[in-house]
Amino acid sequence: MRPLINRYILCIAILSIVFLQISSAIPPLPSEFYGNIQIDEKPAQVGLMVIAKLDNKECGNITVKKEGIYGGESTFDQRLIVSCGDVPVSGTVTFWVNGNCADKAAVLSAGSSQKIDLNVRTGNKAPSIVVTPGENENIFSNSVPTKKATFTVIPIIVSILLICIFMRRKL
Amino acid sequence: MRKTVARTGYNDILNILILITLASLFIIINGNAVSLFADNLSTDLHGTVNFKIQDMSDIEEKSIIWFFDGHVDVNNNGKSSLDYVFNHPGDYSVLARYKAKNDEKGGETNAIRIHVNSPQFKLLVPDSTTLISNTKFTALSLPQGFNIAWDFGDGSFAKETVASHSYIKPGIYSINATFYDIFNNEFMLSRQIKVYPLAKWYEKILSVNSTSGGQVKFIDDSPGSVSGWLWNFGDGESSTEKSPVHTYKRLGTYSASLIVTKDGLTSTNENEKNVVIFNSIEEINVNPVQPEPNTPVTVSVDIADDYKDKVNYIRYQWGDSSPDEYGTQGPDFQSSHTYNWEAIFTLTIVSYAVGSSDPIDIVKIPIKVYKKTTPSSDFEAIPKQNGVAPFPVKFKVKLDEKGSNLPTGYVWNFGDGSSLSSEASPLHTYEKLGVYTVDLWTTNEKGNSNTTKNGFILVGDPPNNPCDFTAIPDTVYPGEPVQFIDTSIAEHNSNYWSFGDSSEDNSNEMNPIHVYKSANPEGYNVYLNIYKDGRIVGTSPIKKIIVKQREKNDSNFYLLLKPGWNLVSTPLKLAKGFDNIERLFKNTDMESHSVFQYNPVTGWKVMKGTDILHPLDAVWVYSNTTTNVDLYFENRQNIIQTDKNLTEGWNMIGASGVESFSVTDFLSQLQGNWTTLYYFDADKRAFQAILKNSIGNAKVNPGEGYWIYANGQGTIKEINIT
Numbered sequence: 001m002r003p004l005i006n007r008y009i010l011c012i013a014i015l016s017i018v019f020l021q022i023s024s025a026i027p028p029l030p031s032e033f034y035g036n037i038q039i040d041e042k043p044a045q046v047g048l049m050v051i052a053k054l055d056n057k058e059c060g061n062i063t064v065k066k067e068g069i070y071g072g073e074s075t076f077d078q079r080l081i082v083s084c085g086d087v088p089v090s091g092t093v094t095f096w097v098n099g100n101c102a103d104k105a106a107v108l109s110a111g112s113s114q115k116i117d118l119n120v121r122t123g124n125k126a127p128s129i130v131v132t133p134g135e136n137e138n139i140f141s142n143s144v145p146t147k148k149a150t151f152t153v154i155p156i157i158v159s160i161l162l163i164c165i166f167m168r169r170k171l
Numbered sequence: 172m173r174k175t176v177a178r179t180g181y182n183d184i185l186n187i188l189i190l191i192t193l194a195s196l197f198i199i200i201n202g203n204a205v206s207l208f209a210d211n212l213s214t215d216l217h218g219t220v221n222f223k224i225q226d227m228s229d230i231e232e233k234s235i236i237w238f239f240d241g242h243v244d245v246n247n248n249g250k251s252s253l254d255y256v257f258n259h260p261g262d263y264s265v266l267a268r269y270k271a272k273n274d275e276k277g278g279e280t281n282a283i284r285i286h287v288n289s290p291q292f293k294l295l296v297p298d299s300t301t302l303i304s305n306t307k308f309t310a311l312s313l314p315q316g317f318n319i320a321w322d323f324g325d326g327s328f329a330k331e332t333v334a335s336h337s338y339i340k341p342g343i344y345s346i347n348a349t350f351y352d353i354f355n356n357e358f359m360l361s362r363q364i365k366v367y368p369l370a371k372w373y374e375k376i377l378s379v380n381s382t383s384g385g386q387v388k389f390i391d392d393s394p395g396s397v398s399g400w401l402w403n404f405g406d407g408e409s410s411t412e413k414s415p416v417h418t419y420k421r422l423g424t425y426s427a428s429l430i431v432t433k434d435g436l437t438s439t440n441e442n443e444k445n446v447v448i449f450n451s452i453e454e455i456n457v458n459p460v461q462p463e464p465n466t467p468v469t470v471s472v473d474i475a476d477d478y479k480d481k482v483n484y485i486r487y488q489w490g491d492s493s494p495d496e497y498g499t500q501g502p503d504f505q506s507s508h509t510y511n512w513e514a515i516f517t518l519t520i521v522s523y524a525v526g527s528s529d530p531i532d533i534v535k536i537p538i539k540v541y542k543k544t545t546p547s548s549d550f551e552a553i554p555k556q557n558g559v560a561p562f563p564v565k566f567k568v569k570l571d572e573k574g575s576n577l578p579t580g581y582v583w584n585f586g587d588g589s590s591l592s593s594e595a596s597p598l599h600t601y602e603k604l605g606v607y608t609v610d611l612w613t614t615n616e617k618g619n620s621n622t623t624k625n626g627f628i629l630v631g632d633p634p635n636n637p638c639d640f641t642a643i644p645d646t647v648y649p650g651e652p653v654q655f656i657d658t659s660i661a662e663h664n665s666n667y668w669s670f671g672d673s674s675e676d677n678s679n680e681m682n683p684i685h686v687y688k689s690a691n692p693e694g695y696n697v698y699l700n701i702y703k704d705g706r707i708v709g710t711s712p713i714k715k716i717i718v719k720q721r722e723k724n725d726s727n728f729y730l731l732l733k734p735g736w737n738l739v740s741t742p743l744k745l746a747k748g749f750d751n752i753e754r755l756f757k758n759t760d761m762e763s764h765s766v767f768q769y770n771p772v773t774g775w776k777v778m779k780g781t782d783i784l785h786p787l788d789a790v791w792v793y794s795n796t797t798t799n800v801d802l803y804f805e806n807r808q809n810i811i812q813t814d815k816n817l818t819e820g821w822n823m824i825g826a827s828g829v830e831s832f833s834v835t836d837f838l839s840q841l842q843g844n845w846t847t848l849y850y851f852d853a854d855k856r857a858f859q860a861i862l863k864n865s866i867g868n869a870k871v872n873p874g875e876g877y878w879i880y881a882n883g884q885g886t887i888k889e890i891n892i893t
Contacts, residue, residue, distance in 0.1 A: 073763040076780040113764045
């Protein structure tokens with residue numbers, strides 16, 4: 001009898017995982033970037049747009065409001081917000097100005113705020129340095145669970161299985 | 172003896188009288204022996220009277236001579252009877268002289284007095300008339316044989332029984348009517364007539380401007396030489412000039428009139444007529460309203476319906492030294508132009524009539540050509556931010572000097588629950604006392620902007636004294652702010668507030684917010700002194716602010732932030748001025764992290780410092796250290812239950828109330844339309860799930876925030892807040 005019970009328990013576990021995986025995830029917190037920016041060694045001009053890409057998909061942008069600076073460090077300063085909905089919270093963020101890639105990229109860390117000074121060279125299409133976040137925690141990659149929700153049918157299925165088990169045991 | 176002498180005297184007098192009487196009788200009998208008779212003693216002019224000598228037996232018939240008023244009528248001599256026609260009025264004495272047959276001396280008849288009546292004349296002449304009007308003059312009774320001659324007093328004459336005459340100068344005239352006949356009888360009647368002046372005028376429109384109105388020259392055209400004018404322009408203005416130039420401040424139709432005077436006579440004729448001050452150019456549309464340099468601007472000129480068949484062409488004077496342009500395609504016109512530099516140009520639009528070089532209208536409008544910037548959303552209240560209910564306020568966006576940050580779209584939220592306004596400068600009236608937060612969202616082609624001004628409009632109660640104030644609220648708990656509103660009507664320019672708690676906390680602000688730290692159920696005594704140029708001009712009555720002792724759950728609530736991210740909410744509605752993100756977390760070291768809020772439809776939102784943290788909303792806040800965030804709640808009597816709409820997907824919600832209570836109670840409002848609730852365990856730095864079907868004794872805790880997955884639309888309300 002015990003192997004049979006173990007088989008049912010295994011089925012329950014598999015079904016639960018299936019249902020859990022098809023449900024949506026908690027949206028991870030955005031990442032924030034700010035710092036100095038130069039275009040071909042010169043401070044970026046006001047009005048230029050800095051675009052952040054994750055896997056070649058634009059995930060945020062910011063306009064240079066002060067020459068040579070994108071975003072600020074004060075609490076209510078505007079910063080480059082990188083948010084891709086509930087897509088994976090890992091990856092490398094690249095920074096682009098007028099189709100040219102900045103020398104630095106950043107490892108995405110949900111909820112992090114990083115000061116990264118960028119240098120954009122004309123014709124550059126890939127970063128040469130990848131910056132990892134400092135002590136900023138990534139609560140979305142470490143927490144359990146972070147991306148799971150359940151359907152209400154799961155308890156029903158579990159109940160049916162338990163009844164089956166109970167009846168089999170009686171038999 | 173004496174008696175005898177007296178009788179003798181009386182007798183002498185009687186004898187003398189008797190002798191005189193007898194002598195007279197003798198004379199009468201001998202001298203007037205023949206009597207003359209007339210059949211009428213009076214007659215009308217040209218009437219006939221028959222005269223007859225009664226007894227011709229002793230008279231030689233041929234000797235009779237007739238005397239009429241001493242004049243001999245030779246035509247009738249020798250007649251003993253005749254019919255005499257009197258052709259002149261007056262009194263006549265008629266007698267006849269004769270020779271007696273037996274007496275050579277002859278005699279004369281008695282004289283008869285005949286009265287010949289004067290003729291009666293009547294005129295119909297008006298007392299007054301108006302200049303140049305045809306006036307009728309009538310002789311109502313004209314005796315037979317008579318004619319009439321009119322003298323109108325102005326050198327004009329007429330001979331008709333019914334004559335007409337028009338005067339060409341105002342004044343008072345004497346009219347003489349002379350009646351005459353062939354016997355040289357003349358009778359004259361006189362009358363006076365007042366000839367009033369006649370007011371006549373016309374106008375010439377000098378200019379019409381859609382913003383500043385129109386200038387009109389009024390020209391006196393009154394006949395005769397009048398000496399006084401009184402113009403009524405129909406807009407409440409008047410003038411006594413002969414031909415004044417008047418400026419109407421607004422376009423429209425005005426009923427103007429003129430009264431003229433001459434020698435004390437005032438015109439009475441109706442001369443009121445409409446002066447129409449309208450543009451032939453009805454509207455000028457400039458697109459864009461505020462063009463940028465080197466960008467074409469389109470100018471559309473709409474011609475008013477009444478002028479569509481009159482305006483033939485339009486001249487555009489662009490105001491930037493470029494050549495004038497002419498548009499000849501009606502009835503409405505359009506042209507475009509490019510300004511090459513930043514300035515305020517004056518565009519002049521001139522309309523012309525068919526075949527005329529004289530302008531109908533000249534309209535000038537300024538065109539600001541500047542590089543555009545993102546729109547301003549900063550605003551001001553006119554005339555001021557504080558007043559008494561009902562308080563009308565005009566809101567106006569503050570622009571830079573050039574107006575280059577002019578918005579093209581506006582959304583105003585007045586903060587009193589009224590509907591939003593999309594006007595550029597709305598006038599809004601606050602009906603109730605309160606402290607109102609005003610939001611403005613603006614947009615133009617360069618972007619969007621938003622400004623929120625918390626506690627911007629302060630509306631107090633009507634004052635009972637020249638110096639007075641309103642406190643909102645007047646009963647609080649320690650730590651809760653009180654907004655003081657100066658409602659004084661006395662003119663002043665500085666204030667001194669005494670809040671009654673500590674002299675250090677007194678204020679010189681016009682409308683201060685004060686927070687009482689300690690309870691005082693008896694109330695703090697508050698008063699206001701107002702000053703004008705440093706001199707005190709009023710003191711308000713003392714009013715009490717009750718600061719109640721906090722009960723168990725009214726103690727200062729605080730959020731405990733742990734290092735790193737925290738998902739938090741407010742248990743109750745926060746007090747005005749203490750409810751925005753900047754105020755809440757001003758002491759929190761966020762280490763360059765933003766405060767985030769999430770909406771399943773619009774995604775992540777970076778909270779601005781002015782954004783309000785509402786009950787049931789949750790926010791992510793980063794703290795570098797463990798920190799307490801003090802919360803000041805709105806006075807509970809002012810709290811209105813808040814609700815929050817959930818959308819299918821992940822929603823962030825806050826707990827409700829200052830006490831923990833079961834998840835079941837909290838989420839039963841969603842009627843099962845949810846799947847999972849996550850809370851963030853700040854100690855473990857990890858999410859914890861509460862499944863709908865395994866809630867158990869799980870509780871929601873005040874100040875915490877939660878992720879909840881909603882299966883569809885739903886609404887949760889604040890509970891546990893009283």
